[in-house]
Amino acid sequence: MKYKKMHLGIYQTNGYIVYDETTFEAAVIDPAGDFEELVRFLDENKLKTKYIILTHGHGDHIGAVPKLKKYTDAPICIHEGDAYMLNGSMIKNFLTSGIVGIGMHADKHLSDNEILELGSTKLRIIHTPGHTKGSICISCEDQLFAGDTLFAASIGRTDFEYGSYEDIINSIKTKLLLLPDDTMVHPGHGSETTIGLEKRRNPFLR
Numbered sequence: 054m055k056y057k058k059m060h061l062g063i064y065q066t067n068g069y070i071v072y073d074e075t076t077f078e079a080a081v082i083d084p085a086g087d088f089e090e091l092v093r094f095l096d097e098n099k100l101k102t103k104y105i106i107l108t109h110g111h112g113d114h115i116g117a118v119p120k121l122k123k124y125t126d127a128p129i130c131i132h133e134g135d136a137y138m139l140n141g142s143m144i145k146n147f148l149t150s151g152i153v154g155i156g157m158h159a160d161k162h163l164s165d166n167e168i169l170e171l172g173s174t175k176l177r178i179i180h181t182p183g184h185t186k187g188s189i190c191i192s193c194e195d196q197l198f199a200g201d202t203l204f205a206a207s208i209g210r211t212d213f214e215y216g217s218y219e220d221i222i223n224s225i226k227t228k229l230l231l232l233p234d235d236t237m238v239h240p241g242h243g244s245e246t247t248i249g250l251e252k253r254r255n256p257f258l259r
């Protein structure tokens with residue numbers, strides 16, 4: 054498995070392209086914007102996009118989804134709890150202007166512990182409600198793509214619609230902190246961290 058981190062869209066959200074070096078099958082996680090940049094990387098590396106995976110439905114994570122969907126025809130995958138956000142109801146108050154297509158819909162609803170395969174590379178979906186009802190993290194080998202659930206020394210906001218502080222703490226403690234300490238965590242914003250480091254220093258997880 055290989056991955057590429059990109060800073061995408063007006064919020065410079067972290068998007069990731071995860072791919073299998075043998076089959077060149079790829080998953081694009083949170084294509085938040087900058088469609089051309091994403092496609093350049095996919096094409097230069099001869100990657101075949103098999104999945105578009107959204108860690109949650111917030112507007113700052115989905116800006117390039119309509120164009121990427123059109124270009125790759127890959128299924129848009131999101132947890133059922135956030136699928137409604139793709140229709141635009143929440144996007145309007147989350148973003149200033151129309152960088153998101155109206156009327157997008159999920160092609161596939163993800164569930165907890167579901168496995169998506171890229172060749173022999175396995176992506177495991179972990180449902181981590183709290184930041185939103187349908188937030189997920191994606192575990193692959195010793196890497197975790199954490200969306201807006203766990204950040205370096207912080208956690209995702211819970212003051213948006215359907216956010217829950219209790220749920221996010223519970224999700225992190227009962228699901229993410231069970232991963233090995235050397236698991237590299239790639240959040241939706243800011244820099245990387247590890248599970249072990251967050252166990253020791255994250256003020257929200259004491």
Ligand SMILES: [Zn+2]
Nearest residue numbers: 109111184201
């Ligand atoms: Zn968010």
Ligand SMILES: [Zn+2]
Nearest residue numbers: 111113201241
């Ligand atoms: Zn975000």
